[in-house]
Amino acid sequence: MTTIDPTTDYDIFDPEYVLNPFPTIDQIRESECPVAHTERWGGSWMPTRYADIVAVAQEHDVFTSRQILVTGPPDGQAPEGAYAGVAAPPISSDPPEHHWHRRLILPFFAPQAVAKYEPITRELCHSLIDKFIDKGEADSAADYAQQIPVRVIATMLGVPTDMSDTFTGWVRGVLEAGLMDQEVRLEARGNILGFFHAQVADRIANPREDDLITTLLNSEIDGQKVPVEYVMGVCNLMLVAGVDTTWSSIGASLWHLAQHPEHRRQLRDDPELWPAAIEELLRMYAPVTMARIVDRDIEFQGCPMHAGDRVLMSFPAANRDPRQFENPNEVDFEREHNRHVAFGAGIHRCAGSNLARLELRIALQVWLERIPEFQLADPSAVTWAGGQVRGTRVAKVTF
Amino acid sequence: MKVQLDYDACHGHQSCAIAAPEVFGADDYGNAVVLIEGDLPVELETKARRAEGNCPERAITLIDS
Ligand code: HEM
Numbered sequence: 001m002t003t004i005d006p007t008t009d010y011d012i013f014d015p016e017y018v019l020n021p022f023p024t025i026d027q028i029r030e031s032e033c034p035v036a037h038t039e040r041w042g043g044s045w046m047p048t049r050y051a052d053i054v055a056v057a058q059e060h061d062v063f064t065s066r067q068i069l070v071t072g073p074p075d076g077q078a079p080e081g082a083y084a085g086v087a088a089p090p091i092s093s094d095p096p097e098h099h100w101h102r103r104l105i106l107p108f109f110a111p112q113a114v115a116k117y118e119p120i121t122r123e124l125c126h127s128l129i130d131k132f133i134d135k136g137e138a139d140s141a142a143d144y145a146q147q148i149p150v151r152v153i154a155t156m157l158g159v160p161t162d163m164s165d166t167f168t169g170w171v172r173g174v175l176e177a178g179l180m181d182q183e184v185r186l187e188a189r190g191n192i193l194g195f196f197h198a199q200v201a202d203r204i205a206n207p208r209e210d211d212l213i214t215t216l217l218n219s220e221i222d223g224q225k226v227p228v229e230y231v232m233g234v235c236n237l238m239l240v241a242g243v244d245t246t247w248s249s250i251g252a253s254l255w256h257l258a259q260h261p262e263h264r265r266q267l268r269d270d271p272e273l274w275p276a277a278i279e280e281l282l283r284m285y286a287p288v289t290m291a292r293i294v295d296r297d298i299e300f301q302g303c304p305m306h307a308g309d310r311v312l313m314s315f316p317a318a319n320r321d322p323r324q325f326e327n328p329n330e331v332d333f334e335r336e337h338n339r340h341v342a343f344g345a346g347i348h349r350c351a352g353s354n355l356a357r358l359e360l361r362i363a364l365q366v367w368l369e370r371i372p373e374f375q376l377a378d379p380s381a382v383t384w385a386g387g388q389v390r391g392t393r394v395a396k397v398t399f
Numbered sequence: 400m401k402v403q404l405d406y407d408a409c410h411g412h413q414s415c416a417i418a419a420p421e422v423f424g425a426d427d428y429g430n431a432v433v434l435i436e437g438d439l440p441v442e443l444e445t446k447a448r449r450a451e452g453n454c455p456e457r458a459i460t461l462i463d464s
């Protein structure tokens with residue numbers, strides 16, 4: 001058991017915290033000091049109340065996106081290796097550039113635009129289940145959840161879906177292992193950018209019809225074609241932001257449903273509940289924590305923050321604040337008001353949320369259709385990833 | 400009841416359209432648009448309230464008329 005005071009020394013990679021961060025978050029949130037601080041992992045502040053986290057997300061002029069990873073050198077001075085000029089727009093951009101960095105990609109992600117990925121997502125989910133349904137057991141995380149978003153994103157980007165396992169390895173290198181080891185992160189980043197460098201070069205030589213990368217390369221801003229680094233950066237972000245996140249949320253939702261037959265029954269009996277159920281599962285199992293860099297010395301909720309300090313925005317913490325949500329630790333598909341911030345808030349609010357919701361809904365619907373009754377094989381054997389993205393990594397179920 | 404939308408505060412969560420698809424839609428950028436100008440039919444008021452209570456940016460205001 002940890003005896004350290006989490007308000008001054010929290011550790012987001014402590015194995016106990018990774019498995020279940022909420023007792024620690026609750027302890028911080030109800031303490032005298034709901035904005036915790038730590039020196040670990042490059043140092044950070046961590047607000048735990050909904051209102052404070054949303055304020056950090058919305059006040060982008062004070063809390064900048066110069067660095068958004070939860071660990072590492074806070075000032076972004078880490079050597080970035082090859083392709084040092086390529087970032088991850090719009091997530092790594094600040095105003096004024098952020099505006100066009102975001103606006104150019106939004107049309108690809110509007111609800112009407114992502115609807116066309118519904119049939120391939122459904123087909124994909126069925127084909128994954130075909131592989132294990134006769135065995136009576138499967139790893140709901142590795143054999144199912146993990147396999148879905150990477151293929152949808154590859155389809156969207158027009159890159160080979162049969163490289164999915166490689167992409168998954170790269171993304172985990174950036175967002176999981178790479179958070180504790182800069183070398184691993186830089187290697188994964190180099191692989192991703194090297195791959196997209198070649199893809200972009202191919203589109204410049206051979207433009208394609210109805211292709212996201214070609215469309216981006218041809219887009220203009222103030223009468224000029226956008227820089228190639230921007231297009232590479234967007235591809236980089238779509239892969240990194242669209243894979244681990246969505247798969248974690250599918251995985252955690254299945255983990256929940258495996259343990260709650262009453263919720264499975266509710267969805268079977270009343271399919272109209274689906275949209276609200278998806279929002280409630282996103283609230284409860286919000287996977288993403290982002291970071292901000294403080295622009296100038298300020299006092300925030302009594303805490304002296306200095307220019308260059310890192311602030312974590314734990315959306316999982318915000319979504320469990322009893323000041324905002326009644327019975328925050330209960331899943332309630334009929335929750336009246338659900339202002340959850342799983343997708344963040346303010347100008348960086350997730351651009352891919354309509355796609356993420358679609359994937360989450362189809363993945364769960366197809367699973368429940370094919371495997372209506374299932375349970376965890378061994379609850380204590382389930383493993384989780386934490387840090388920037390929280391979700392199941394091994395979660396065997398039997399049916 | 401009328402719906403008022405603060406377009407500067409809206410960042411396109413679409414929580415409103417999920418709660419009340421008859422009242423809210425999306426433009427080409429995924430930001431909210433109000434589909435019903437003027438008074439809402441009474442039977443949509445409950446859904447509109449739910450939409451208001453789901454918007455993380457508090458961009459929606461309902462005006463009782
Ligand atoms: C359940 C799945 C997902 C969750 C929980 C999630 C969460 C988030 C969060 C919290 C942010 C805000 C980042 C910040 O404030 O710095 C964000 C931004 C973003 N997400 Fe997602 N995301 C998910 C899926 C996706 C998918 C499938 C895509 C598609 C490629 C995507 C693309 C983006 C982009 C492009 C941004 C940057 C927007 C900007 O900075 O303006 N996300 N996401």
Ligand code: SF4
Nearest residue numbers: 409410412413415454
């Ligand atoms: S929920 Fe709010 S922020 Fe989101 S689209 Fe609707 S009005 Fe805009």
